[in-house]
Structures are given as structure tokens and as C-alpha cells.
Amino acid sequence: MSEKEVDEVSGTQTTGHEWDGIKELDTPMPRWWLGIFWATIVWAIGYWVVYPAWPGINSYTHGMLDHSQRDEVTANVAALKAARSSREAALAKASLADIQKNPDLLQFAMAEGRTAFGDNCAPCHGAGGQGAHGYPNLNDDVWLWGGKLSDIEHTITVGVRSTSPETRESQMPAFGRDGVLKPAQVDDLAEYVVHISGRPADARAVRRVTALFADNCAACHGAEGRGNRTVGAPNLTDNEWEYGSTRDDIRDQIWNGHGGVMPTWGGRLSPEEIKALAIYVHNLGGGE
Amino acid sequence: MTVHTVISPDKRPGMAAEGVVRSDAIATNSAAHRKLFKARVPIFPKEGSGQYRSFKWAMMAITLSIYYLTPWLRWNRGAGAPNQAVLVDLAHERFYFFFIEIWPQEVYYITGLLILSAVALFLVNALFGRLWCGYSCPQTVWTDLFIWVETKIEGDRNARMRLAGAPWTAGKVFKRVSKHGVWLTFAVATGGAWVFYYNDAPTLLHQLFTGTASAGNYFAVAGLTFTTYALGGLMREQVCTYMCPWPRIQAAMTDVEALCVTYRRDRGEPRGAHKKGDSWEGRGSCIDCNQCVAVCPMGIDIRDGAQLECINCGLCIDACDDVMGKIGQPLRLIAYDTEANILRRQQGEAPRYRFVRPRTVLYGAVLAAVSAIMLLTLTFRHTLDLDVMRDRNPDYVRLADGAVRNAYTLKLMNRTGQARTLQLAISGIKARQVRLIGDGEIVSSVPLHVDADKVRTVRILVTVALADLPASHSLIFTLAGDDEKREVETVFVPGEAR
Numbered sequence: 001m002s003e004k005e006v007d008e009v010s011g012t013q014t015t016g017h018e019w020d021g022i023k024e025l026d027t028p029m030p031r032w033w034l035g036i037f038w039a040t041i042v043w044a045i046g047y048w049v050v051y052p053a054w055p056g057i058n059s060y061t062h063g064m065l066d067h068s069q070r071d072e073v074t075a076n077v078a079a080l081k082a083a084r085s086s087r088e089a090a091l092a093k094a095s096l097a098d099i100q101k102n103p104d105l106l107q108f109a110m111a112e113g114r115t116a117f118g119d120n121c122a123p124c125h126g127a128g129g130q131g132a133h134g135y136p137n138l139n140d141d142v143w144l145w146g147g148k149l150s151d152i153e154h155t156i157t158v159g160v161r162s163t164s165p166e167t168r169e170s171q172m173p174a175f176g177r178d179g180v181l182k183p184a185q186v187d188d189l190a191e192y193v194v195h196i197s198g199r200p201a202d203a204r205a206v207r208r209v210t211a212l213f214a215d216n217c218a219a220c221h222g223a224e225g226r227g228n229r230t231v232g233a234p235n236l237t238d239n240e241w242e243y244g245s246t247r248d249d250i251r252d253q254i255w256n257g258h259g260g261v262m263p264t265w266g267g268r269l270s271p272e273e274i275k276a277l278a279i280y281v282h283n284l285g286g287g288e
Numbered sequence: 289m290t291v292h293t294v295i296s297p298d299k300r301p302g303m304a305a306e307g308v309v310r311s312d313a314i315a316t317n318s319a320a321h322r323k324l325f326k327a328r329v330p331i332f333p334k335e336g337s338g339q340y341r342s343f344k345w346a347m348m349a350i351t352l353s354i355y356y357l358t359p360w361l362r363w364n365r366g367a368g369a370p371n372q373a374v375l376v377d378l379a380h381e382r383f384y385f386f387f388i389e390i391w392p393q394e395v396y397y398i399t400g401l402l403i404l405s406a407v408a409l410f411l412v413n414a415l416f417g418r419l420w421c422g423y424s425c426p427q428t429v430w431t432d433l434f435i436w437v438e439t440k441i442e443g444d445r446n447a448r449m450r451l452a453g454a455p456w457t458a459g460k461v462f463k464r465v466s467k468h469g470v471w472l473t474f475a476v477a478t479g480g481a482w483v484f485y486y487n488d489a490p491t492l493l494h495q496l497f498t499g500t501a502s503a504g505n506y507f508a509v510a511g512l513t514f515t516t517y518a519l520g521g522l523m524r525e526q527v528c529t530y531m532c533p534w535p536r537i538q539a540a541m542t543d544v545e546a547l548c549v550t551y552r553r554d555r556g557e558p559r560g561a562h563k564k565g566d567s568w569e570g571r572g573s574c575i576d577c578n579q580c581v582a583v584c585p586m587g588i589d590i591r592d593g594a595q596l597e598c599i600n601c602g603l604c605i606d607a608c609d610d611v612m613g614k615i616g617q618p619l620r621l622i623a624y625d626t627e628a629n630i631l632r633r634q635q636g637e638a639p640r641y642r643f644v645r646p647r648t649v650l651y652g653a654v655l656a657a658v659s660a661i662m663l664l665t666l667t668f669r670h671t672l673d674l675d676v677m678r679d680r681n682p683d684y685v686r687l688a689d690g691a692v693r694n695a696y697t698l699k700l701m702n703r704t705g706q707a708r709t710l711q712l713a714i715s716g717i718k719a720r721q722v723r724l725i726g727d728g729e730i731v732s733s734v735p736l737h738v739d740a741d742k743v744r745t746v747r748i749l750v751t752v753a754l755a756d757l758p759a760s761h762s763l764i765f766t767l768a769g770d771d772e773k774r775e776v777e778t779v780f781v782p783g784e785a786r
Binding site (some may be wrong): 100101127128130131137139142235238239240285 | 690
């Protein structure tokens with residue numbers, strides 16, 4: 001047991017401990033500090049009474065206010081749904097064309113569409129719907145499966161090469177990989193596609209494969225290579241290329257026949273959400 | 289520091305001169321008594337009377353009335369708009385001040401107002417010293433109010449000092465409880481008045497008392513109740529001395545020609561007790577009665593000269609004049625005067641008041657300029673406005689035939705109380721197509737309906753043909769309505785050449 005003593009210089013009591021001749025002053029806490037300390041304790045006790053605080057075996061103390069953040073969220077979501085319900089119902093009833101004409105409904109659909117797009121579509125199509133290699137750009141006026149509101153709505157609902165029984169379906173053969181065409185023919189075909197897209201190309205190669213194109217490609221892409229929306233075959237004569245525009249890109253596509261998958265959103269999103277999405281995508285600027 | 293000589297030892301303790309009681313007040317906050325860390329020594333300012341005390345009462349009445357009553361003033365703005373004269377409508381992002389309505393985009397008006405206030409403070413400070421601190425600062429006004437309450441309940445200086453040292457009898461408890469109760473009532477009213485500036489006052493008053501106001505309002509009232517009670521009742525002069533930056537700034541900005549509450553030491557020294565019948569020859573007018581210290585709410589001795597703690601309220605002038613009258617000496621031993629004049633008188637010159645000095649001219653000029661700019665911009669402010677934001681994701685869209693499209697989001701603002709139809713036109717670019725989402729193609733211009741006091745957001749798509757791309761770098765949106773027109777030039781991105 002150490003002795004308490006008062007330090008001569010400061011007049012403050014020491015803690016009574018000594019380390020190598022150094023003694024620690026037992027300076028009292030400042031009053032404001034003590035005051036706040038006690039106030040927090042009083043506050044905590046009040047908090048226990050009012051708010052949920054102590055865990056039990058099967059439950060917990062609920063507190064006088066019976067406050068629960070989970071209930072709060074549920075209530076907020078319900079309130080939000082209630083606030084949206086009238087417009088949501090209007091959205092469900094209105095045809096796509098009607099929505100486009102009604103400024104109030106259009107604004108609501110655009111807001112809902114923007115959110116749904118960010119949550120579901122942006123990972124592949126980009127935050128602004130600008131697309132990426134293998135994922136179509138939704139801003140431009142080029143549409144594989146049609147750019148009317150109804151086309152867009154249907155594509156979102158059933159998907160492309162998806163698991164839906166009604167899916168939009170087509171498959172470009174892997175002409176090279178599967179040995180349908182010889183490598184030299186694939187090279188020449190790539191040259192042909194470059195040619196019909198309006199760029200300078202090797203005229204002899206083009207002549208060599210003109211018949212080959214008609215036999216193998218025209219069935220889907222059309223005799224002039226302008227594409228066919230019923231099978232999602234892209235137009236080869238424009239400036240838009242889903243899998244790249246260079247000769248190498250085109251050769252790679254003929255060789256491997258890439259075809260991406262878009263999931264079916266029919267079961268995952270409500271018809272109203274899909275409607276809103278169609279409106280939103282249509283209004284990105286390329287809608288027909 | 290000046291060393292004052294006391295010419296005659298005080299033979300009759302308690303009397304400074306015939307009919308003048310010497311106060312035993314100690315200037316607790318004078319430099320000599322100040323320590324770096326020290327618990328507050330309570331100050332018991334004596335209630336005075338006189339010219340400056342009356343002025344201070346009047347200023348208290350005026351400033352408190354403005355504060356408490358302003359939210360109750362009504363101003364008719366027509367249907368659908370709030371009818372409160374001064375209202376900060378946070379929910380709808382509007383600030384109403386009588387005939388002025390300010391939108392968040394125009395927050396520079398608030399900046400202008402703050403600059404005006406600051407420069408006005410500098411100017412007044414250069415001319416008359418810390419008038420703000422002495423008469424109009426909320427801290428001064430509420431402290432004064434709370435001291436008045438204290439005086440009414442507990443009595444004047446001596447009674448209060450006795451009470452402070454007295455044991456806790458029922459009477460003392462009653463007085464203390466009443467005092468704090470009244471303080472808290474004023475504090476609640478203060479916090480209550482504050483929230484009225486942010487809500488419709490009559491509605492909110494009803495809500496506050498029926499328990500239906502939002503939690504934020506109750507928190508605001510509680511917070512301001514606490515700060516008013518603590519700052520005005522408990523902390524008082526410590527706020528000015530230790531918390532407020534202005535005394536420090538002011539000390540750096542003042543000069544010897546600024547009017548300040550000044551002890552005219554050229555006349556007062558040497559000081560000392562005076563016996564009736566004694567000659568005033570060879571001595572000063574100050575009889576060292578300490579009355580100036582007793583009335584000081586800041587706990588200082590004005591005879592120590594200009595000091596940071598002094599708020600220039602002039603209560604010591606009243607106290608000293610009272611004493612000078614009694615002993616038959618000229619008034620204004622303490623007065624609003626300048627340091628320069630003391631030196632002039634000591635050198636036998638006549639005192640002069642130089643209100644026109646480079647700094648006052650400069651402050652005045654800045655004040656006039658900022659006021660003029662504010663007035664001009666307010667007078668010629670547009671009731672319509674246009675913001676243009678170009679899409680950056682994607683930056684541009686290339687169409688199948690090589691044409692390029694840019695998208696713009698436009699915000700059309702109608703600052704009037706009436707719905708208006710505004711004409712939007714696009715020029716300065718050879719566009720193949722200009723399309724308004726939800727409305728179709730725009731040929732030359734398009735009429736757009738914008739609701740009263742609202743912003744309408746529209747999206748515009750501008751497509752430029754391949755051949756015209758090299759010459760297309762910008763375009764102009766024009767929004768016109770009635771006699772007003774707003775033009776916004778913005779960028780067109782033609783994209784990379786392929």
C-alpha cells in the first residue's frame with residue numbers, strides 16, 4: 001500500500017506510485033469533462049428505457065417507443081408504393097404510345113426506367129446505354145431486333161438467346177471454327193464485308209467470294225447485306241459494328257460466329273417496369 | 289502600462305468623496321487579474337441609468353422586436369405562394385424577403401448581403417468603435433436582457449452579491465428557480481422564434497403546441513433554448529472575451545482616430561479620494577470611486593485604457609457622469625473619444641474628430657459599390673432562366689449513316705408567379721434534325737409551357753449530318769418569353785473522324 005502525498009510544487013495530490021523517482025500527479029478531471037461524462041451515463045440509461053437496447057435469449061428489450069429500423073424501412077417502402085400507386089396503375093393501363101404523349105406519365109416512366117436501367121441493364125449496355133464490344137449501343141439508330149417501342153418491350157421481356165421459350169433466337173454459324181469454310185474463304189468474305197460497308201477492299205477477293213456470300217450469308221443478312229430484323233441479323237453496310245469494324249474483327253466474327261445472350265426479364269421485372277424501360281431506352285434517342 | 293499615483297490614502301474607507309460611495313468592485317477581467325486558466329469569477333453589474341443606458345434599452349427593444357415579430361409579418365404573393373414576408377422555405381428551396389424571392393441558384397445575393405454586413409461592420413467600427421458589440425450583437429442583447437431579469441428578481445449588485453454568498457434558504461432557492469425559469473422562458477421563445485423563419489409561423493405555432501410539428505423543429509427549439517440560456521445567462525462576457533473572433537479582428541482594424549469609450553486620463557489623473565472642501569488643484573477629476581467598474585458587464589476597468597474585453601456600451605459613461613454631477617466636476621470624464629484626442633489635449637491642442645480618413649473612405653466606397661451592384665442585379669434580374677447540360681455518357685452517338693447526335697438536358701426556369709409559355713429555339717448549327725423528347729421534331733422554335741415558380745426539364749437531341757460535322761462545334765439555345773431572352777451557347781461534339 002503506497003502512501004498518499006501532496007506534491008509541493010503543484011499542490012496536487014499524487015497517485016502514491018513512484019517509478020524511478022518519478023511520481024504521478026493525481027490531477028482531478030476538469031469539471032466540464034466530468035459533467036459530460038455523467039451526462040452521457042444518464043443519457044444512456046434514458047436511452048435503454050426509450051429505445052431497444054439489451055439482447056435477451058429469444059428477443060430483446062423493445063423500449064418505450066418500440067422503435068425498429070426494419071419497421072421504418074417497411075413503412076417507408078409502403079408509403080413510397082402508395083405514393084406511386086396511382087401512376088403505376090396508369091402506367092399499367094396505358095399503351096406505350098399513350099405514355100409517350102402524356103408528359104406526366106412520360107416523366108414518371110422515364111424516372112422509373114432510368115432506375116431500372118441502372119440496376120439491370122447498365123452492367124452490359126453501359127450506364128448511358130452506349131454499349132460495348134459484344135453489347136449493342138442503345139443510343140444509335142441501329143437495331144438488331146427492331147427499334148419501335150413494342151419491339152424494345154418484347155426484346156426486354158423475352159431476351160435474346162435466353163432461357164425463355166419465346167426468346168428471340170438466332171445463331172450465326174462459326175464458319176471457320178466448325179470447318180464450313182476454308183481460312184482463305186473466310187479472309188475473302190471479310191474483304192467482301194469491308195467492301196459492302198463502303199470501304200476500299202481488294203476487288204479480286206470480292207469477286208472470288210460474291211457467290212459464296214450469296215450461298216452462305218445472304219439467307220440471314222440479305223442479298224445486299226442489309227440485315228434482317230426477324231432473325232436479328234445485323235446490317236453489314238452501315239457504320240455500326242457490334243463485334244468491331246476492322247478486317248480482323250470481321251474475320252474473327254465469321255470464323256467464330258459470336259452471339260451474345262440477353263436474359264429474359266419477363267419473370268424478374270414487373271410489366272410496368274419493362275414498359276418504363278422500353279420508354280427509357282426508346283427515348284435514349286434511337287427509338288423508331 | 290500606465291502607473292497611476294494615488295495622491296491621498298483613503299482615510300475614510302467606503303467614501304470616495306462627499307456623497308459618493310467608493311465601490312469595492314474589482315475589475316476581475318483586467319489584465320492584472322487575468323490568468324491563463326481560471327474559473328470564471330462572477331460579475332454582478334450594477335444597474336445604471338442615463339443616456340447610454342436608455343439608448344441600450346431602446347436598442348434592446350428594437351432588435352428583440354425585429355427578431356421576435358418579423359416571422360409574423362404577412363406579404364401577399366398570390367395563390368399557391370406562401371404569404372409570410374420573410375421565409376426560408378427549405379423544402380421548396382426558396383427564400384422569400386418581402387417582394388424578393390431568391391432561388392438556390394442565386395445564392396450569390398446572400399454572399400452579397402454578407403459582404404455588405406461585413407463592410408458595414410468595418411465602417412461603423414472605424415467611425416464609432418464597437419457599436420455593434422455594445423448595442424446590437426445578439427450576445428449583448430440577450431446578456432443584457434438576462435441581467436435585467438436577474439436584477440428584477442434578485443435585486444441590484446449588492447443584493448445579488450449577498451445572495452450569492454448566502455446559505456441555501458427557501459427564499460434563495462425560490463429566487464434562483466424563478467430567475468432560471470424566466471431565463472428559460474426567454475430562451476424557449478428565442479428558439480421558438482427562430483424556427484418560425486423556416487415555416488409558416490401561425491401553422492407552426494399551432495403544431496408546436498399540439499405536438500404535431502416535425503422533430504427537426506423541436507430539436508431546433510431545444511438547441512437554441514440551450515444556447516440562449518447558456519450563452520446569455522451563464523457564460524455572458526466569456527463569449528465575447530474567449531469565443532468571439534471579432535474583438536481580435538477589430539483590434540487589428542482599429543486606429544487612434546476611432547471613437548471608443550475612453551477614460552480621459554489627461555483629465556482624470558492623478559486620481560484619488562477627495563474630501564469635501566479640498567482643492568481640485570494639482571489632481572485629477574477621478575475620485576477612484578470604482579463606479580465605472582461596478583456597472584461594467586464585462587468586468588473590466590475602463591481606466592486601464594482600450595482593451596479587447598470592452599464592448600463600448602457606454603454604461604461606465606453614465607455611471608461616471610452621475611458621480612461627476614454629484615461632486616460638481618464637468619461631465620464626460622469617461623466619454624466616446626479617441627486616443628488621438630487625449631494626446632492632442634495633453635499637448636495643449638484642441639481635440640478634433642476626423643471621420644473622413646482613408647479607411648473610412650475606402651469602406652464607404654466598397655459599401656456603396658457592393659450596394660449598387662446588388663441593387664442593379666436585383667432590378668435587372670431575369671424572371672426566366674435557362675441551364676443547358678450536355679450528355680457526357682455517351683459523349684456523342686454515331687448513327688448508321690455516319691451522322692452524329694448530341695443530347696442536351698435543358699432546365700427552363702420560370703421565376704414568376706404565373707404559368708408562362710416560353711419559346712425555345714436552336715441556332716448556330718446546321719442540324720439535320722432537332723428533336724424534343726416527348727414532343728417530336730422542332731423546326732425553328734417550340735413553345736414550352738412552364739408552371740408558375742417552377743423549373744421544367746426537357747431533353748433535346750441534335751443530329752448533324754456527316755457532311756456538316758467538320759463545321760459543327762457549338763450551338764445556341766435561346767429561351768424567350770414576353771420581353772425577356774436568355775441565350776446559352778454550348779458545345780457540340782462531332783466525334784472522332786473515322
